Amino acid sequence: MFNSEHSSIIIEHRPNNRNTYIHITHKGEVKVRTPLKNESSIRRILKLRERWIKAKLALMQEGDIDKPVLGEHIRFRGENHPVHQLPSLQKKIEKGKNSINIEKYYHQFYKEEAILTIPSRVAFYARKMDLHPKEIRFKRLRSRWGSCDSHGIVTFNTMMMQLTYEQIDYIIVHELAHLRHMNHSKIFHELVRTYLPEEKRLRSTLRGIRPLGH
Structure with missing residues (x-):
């Protein structure tokens, strides 16, 4: 384990994993499960994900990490994303006139992403x-x-x-x-x-x- 200025970072070596996974625990720890052994490679991945990590930690401090707002955020691949970061969904939502339509567009987005x-x-x-x-x-x-x-x-x-x-x-x-x-x-x-x-x-x-x- 090593520390960043933002949070504790815990590295768990998982040789059978296909990918590297980063998870923020309820204690605010950054947990990394990875098949990689090279620490510099792991640090490079963390650097690439630094903005996401900071955002997740900030949301956790505000108590809003698990509260996506319909029409503004979406729960996608384990994270809450602002809709504007997903252009295909944003275009769908702009066509909607009420929350029922917006929810329909969310479901269309999930289906399209699942098929992809x-x-x-x-x-x-x-x-x-x-x-x-x-x-x-x-x-x-x-x-x-x-x-x-x-x-x-x-x-x-x-x-x-x-x-x-x-x-x-x-x-x-x-x-x-x-x-x-x-x-x-x-x-x-x-x-x-x-x-x-x-x-x-x-x-x-x-x-x-x-x-x-x-």
């Missing part, structure tokens, strides 16, 4: 696990992040684009594992853990999260 983002990540883990879905579908679901049926059709909740990349990857691996085990048995969780060693932690982070209306 999720298939490549599914393909990556499908090759790794040698478990290939017959078809991938996208739908807004009220209570589940995803599902897999006995015909090999995997459906993903478009609202999962509100989540972090780590959580998105967990949902993908979870549903692919159902292609082999249509249950939540011990052997099922062991399969998920083979490809995501932090399966228990990721599953725990999702327990208290429900898709936001926007």
